Amino acid sequence: MSDSDDDEDDDVNAAGAHSIVRAVQRVNASQAPGSQGAAGSGDGVASGVLRLELRDYMEDEELVAGFMGDGDWQLYPWQAECLSLEGVLAGRNLVYSAPTSGGKSLVAEALAVRRLLQTGRTALVVLPYRALCEQKVAHFDRVLGGRWPVKELYGQHGGLDIQGVGVVVCTIEKAHALVQRMLEDDSLHNLGCVVVDELHMVGDEHRGNLLECMLTKIRFKTAKVQEERATAAAAATASQQGTAGASGAGAARSPGSSGGPGLSSPMLSSQAVAGSRSEYEQQVQIIGMSATLPNVGVVARWLDAALYETDYRPVPLAHYVAVGRELFGEDGAVARTLDAPPTWPDMDARDHEKRAGAVAAWLCHETVQGGHSVLMFCNSKNGCQNEARLLAERLDVPERPGPLCEEAARDGAASNREWAVAELRGLSHVNKSAQDLLLQVVPKGVAFHHADLTSEQRSLVERAFACGAVSILAATSTLAAGVNLPVRRVVFRQNYIGTKDCPLDATRYRQMAGRAGRAGIDSQGEAILLGNLTNNLALIREPPAPIHSCLREPDRDHPGRLGMRRIILEAVAVNAVSTTADVERFVKCTLLNASSPDFDTVVKSTQAALQQLFHHRFITWRKPDNVWEVLPLGRASAGTGSVLGPDQALALKAELDRAREGLNLECDLHLLYLVTPLPGPGDKLTNEQWKT
Structure with a gap:
């Protein structure tokens, strides 16, 4: 991390001038085991020595064993x-913030399970893609060992009832709908x-x-709950002090009767306490991580969070560009x-595309012949x-050495x-055209992975790649985030997504390249761009x-932005905010406020x-x-489960209004009947289908 980041982190402007308690650690890749960074000691530091055993942070041997598996690390x-x-x-x-393959997930998972153990309250794990969700559900099932249910909430999986659930694994869209429902239910x-x-x-x-x-x-x-508790505690303290004054200076004080000050800012300082309980006991702990977050200090300020940064990566990753027969390094x-x-x-073809295809095939060939994967x-x-078809036809891909999978x-x-x-032949829910091709290429050690495959097909491809049955996997960028697969080399067939007018940016490139050289799987990694x-x-080189x-607010380069409209509508729709003071406190909790040079900009956007x-x-x-x-239109647009923004809702309402002019409807339910797909002969809708 560059020293210049310190200036940004320490510059608490008017938008972020709240009482913030955080610590920043920076650790470089040469850090010796057991050494300690610059920040003060915490719960895991005893006598200046770091405690590196997981059980030191989770006092439950069964859960520790669930994390450790058969390993000893x-x-x-x-x-x-x-x-x-x-x-x-x-x-x-x-x-x-830590590099890909640096062990980010373990920190968050350990904290989530510890929080579940401490409070008995559900942990919500939010991931960007379904492929990650499927892998994470299986992981938490192993860790928890049946002590708490693990709920799937992505795609067609699961409803919004999480009572009694230990861990909910969901996509961004489902998490948004769940939190909206919980705000509506005050739960x-x-x-x-x-x-x-x-x-x-x-x-x-x-x-x-x-x-x-x-x-x-x-x-x-x-923050609102904390403020209410702090205010109530302060009132109780004042009342007791009045009683003590009336009954004499020697009156005893009840344990837990002193409370912290009621603060008007939603960003409460760590000095705000309520009785003898921990100041964090009742809050929903937010744990956020990323490998590509250069202004992580702003994000930590937004979430009023402790901040940690490291550039440590246990498996070295080298970057190259392949041009013809020559491989160029970063320099x-x-x-x-x-x-x-x-x-x-x-x-040595003169045609660029043919030559790039030949280079890609050779890079795959030399990797799999060495017993590794691409x-x-x-x-x-x-x-x-x-690419999968061509590589299967062109290459002899041996099965990677290793024991039989379970x-x-x-x-x-x-x-x-x-x-x-x-296993592939026995799948019941498949994309037929993709299935025919998979049956051609998987026997030759090659496969492909993209969003049009069913979850059964994607899961089978991932397992086949993980166990060594498949050693070359062609994939879209949806496999770029978090799926832990044994990849020695990542090859970029193109440096754009979809069409050439959508080039890779530095953030996405690093996410994709970071799939190579995974800790505990490979000893090194390579990322190679062609062209x-x-x-x-x-x-x-681009950061x-x-x-x-x-x-x-939307502008020429970003016309699709919604400004503050959607978030304000959603907050009003679930009665989270109602008064002018509520709105002001609410917008102070936004990233927009934390990153704006002055609060007037946020106020103007909110008023608009x-x-x-x-x-x-x-x-x-x-x-x-x-x-x-x-109002009814707002509730329909921003209610639980709705993914409509205000502009989309207005467009849909205009279409429905026009349609009503040409329809003879007995009531509004008649319109619902007309747009509801009916089952075919012999089909019967299940209760779950009716619910969705």
Whole structure:
């Protein structure tokens, strides 16, 4: 991390001039085990020595065994230091940044399970893609060992009832809907913590709005509860002091009767306490992590969180650009020459695309012949399938050495590949066209992975790759985040997604390249871009861009932004805010406020949003109570489970209004009947289908 980051972290401007208690650690890759960073000791530090055993942070041997599995390992020093930051083990919010394959997930998972053990309240784990959710559900099932249920909440899985659930694993959209429902039911207190993986997604123009809305509402609600408790405690203290004064100076004081001051800011300081209980006991702990978050200090300020940063990566990752037969390093010098034979097809072709395909094939060949695996990122779903077909036809891909996986041994298969092919043939829910091609390429050690595969097909492909049955996997960028697969080399078939007018940026490149060299799986990793040397070297060297609030007003470059309209509408719709004072406290909990140079900018954006929502009849101002109140259109747009923004809701309403002019309807339910798909002959809708 550069020293310049300190200036940004310490610059508490008017928008972030709240009482913030945080610690910052920076640890470099040369850190010796057991050494301690600059910040003060915390719960995991005893006599200046870091405690590297997981059981030191989780006093439950069954859960520790669930994490350890069959292994015997210790925490990395940076993980112990992060867990040891003041207040984090007690429930204080935490934001941390570490490179891919640096062990980020373990810190968050340990804190989530510890919080569940401490409070008995549900842990919500938010991930950007379904593939990650599927893997994480299986992981938490193993860790918890049946002591608490693990709920799937993504795609078509699960409803919003989480009573009695230990861990909920969900996508961003489902998490947003769940928190909205819990605010509506006033049941947010049933959450113990929220873990957000890939926190940089908050800056994504398409999905970041939902993530920022969700975290802002949690921050506001938690701060409001803390403030109410602090105010009540202060009132009780004042009352008792009055009683003590009346009855004499020698009157005894009840334990827990002193409370912290009631603070008007939603960002309460760590001195605010309520009785003898921990200041963090009742709050929903937020744990956010990312490998590509250059302005992590701003995000920590937004979430009023402890902050930790490290650049430690246990498995070294090298970056290259392949141009013809030459492999260039990050410094632009030739690192080595590919020793492909002169007879290697199209290696020296004049056609750029043919030559790039030949180079990609050779890079795959030399990797699998060494007993390793390759993940090839392609720009499209069709590209994945075409590359898989060509590589299966062109290469001899041996099965990677290793024992039979559990399923293969159970089924009596002679090899992992034999098991994978048999399992593939037995799948019941498949994409037929993709299935036909998978049956052609998987027997040859090649596969592909993209969003059009069913969950059964994706899961089978991932397991086949993990056990060594498949050693070359062509995938879209949806496999770029968090899925832990044994990848030695990542090859970028193109340096763009979809079409050339959507090039990879530094953030996405680092996420994708970071799949190579996974800790505990490989001893080294390589990421190789194909094509133009100048452009690709610039991509490798470019730092990730800072994230910005998705609540900013739309402009020429970002016409799809919603400004403050959606978040204000959602807050009013669930009665989270109603008065002018509520609105002011609420917008102070936004990333927009934390990253704005002055609060006036936020105020103007909020006033514009309120005026537009009022004008279009989403909300109204009710007198004489002087409160904001949601109207039917606003409730339909921002209610639980709705994914409609205000603009989409207005467009849909206009279409329905036009349709009603040409329809003869007995009532509004008649319109619902007309748009509801009916079952075919012999079909019967289940209760779950009717619910969805």
